[in-house]
Amino acid sequence: MRLGIIGVGHLAGSLLAGVRRAGWAPDEVLLAPRGHGPELAGRFGHALARDNAEVVAVCDTVLLAVRPAHAMEAVAGLGWRSGQVLISACAGVPSGALAGAVAPARVVRIMPMTAAEFGASPTVVWPDEPAARPFLSAIGTAIPLASEADFETATVSAAVYGWAQELIARAVEWSAAQGLPEATARQLVAQTFAGAARMQAESAAPMRQLLAELVTPGGITEAGLEHLRDAGALEAWDGACAVVLERLRGAT
Incomplete structure (x- = not known):
């Protein structure tokens, strides 16, 4: 699994620390070039993409961790393809809106916590997507939910x-x-x-x-x-x- 990350801010930094702690090699993660991407790539050896489009072109699983207000513009028009999975960590951004922007890719919503840095994030997820499980296991414990309404409450x-x-x-x-x-x-x-x-x-x-x-x-x-x-x-x-x-x- 190669994970691409769009939105390399504070939360993504904790998630990256978690996957490194779990033994992922630096080249298993491709970072978008904005935010802390260049710094973390230089410090830990992660690959750095030219832009968001390259992240989507190279990775079958992409984590979106931008501010919710910027979610749609961050993923629109990037050439998503069938078989890809977008894992969104953007609170309050419904899967239906994202699905329209990234079709035909599948959308999974998660809500991790910064305790991921220590492999201790209780992360709610909807729907339970097999492609997301290796990442979720690396950062803590996945808690699958039955509906998007349950996800909002959780x-x-x-x-x-x-x-x-x-x-x-x-x-x-x-x-x-x-x-x-x-x-x-x-x-x-x-x-x-x-x-x-x-x-x-x-x-x-x-x-x-x-x-x-x-x-x-x-x-x-x-x-x-x-x-x-x-x-x-x-x-x-x-x-x-x-x-x-x-x-x-x-x-x-």
Whole structure:
């Protein structure tokens, strides 16, 4: 498999780090020449295309990672052919619009996260396309979905990923302000989030049961949750998810 990448920005840099970590050879990836393409090609030995058209001409699988507003212009008129697959990482850009621009190539939508750099991206994908699996396996765990509507809902998790980073940063900064060494606090808080995630991902117990077992009456977890509820923080979280989903649906 040779993967071409159109849109070599921050996200693509993380994805490239992931495939290198997974053992892909530099020449298995062809980069478009804009953005960080020249820099990453020079640093890691990836081939650099003359333009987007060369990426499409050379590669059977092409990843699109441009800003959503630029997606259509980035792929239009490039000589797509039957048997090719466009993997779009552009949030809110529907497959139908892309399909018209890249016909007769097939379109797959994904939403990776920058944890791909460490092979740890939970990446939602629709539809489940065999040609995309080697790439998705290299950057983490693929989560196939049954419909494009499910994909839009699942894409909210990409925003949640950013909010989790904010929560981690705030907890670290608060702990440091109380005198805990920042490096210690960063490892503690990050591993706390990772541990909570593993409990939910790997335990067979219902999610709410796991939480209930932690909330000892009169204990510290209960006290903190009651404060969050009284402040409306949990309802605000639900509202933030709704805002993101509305924006994704509006983009379609």
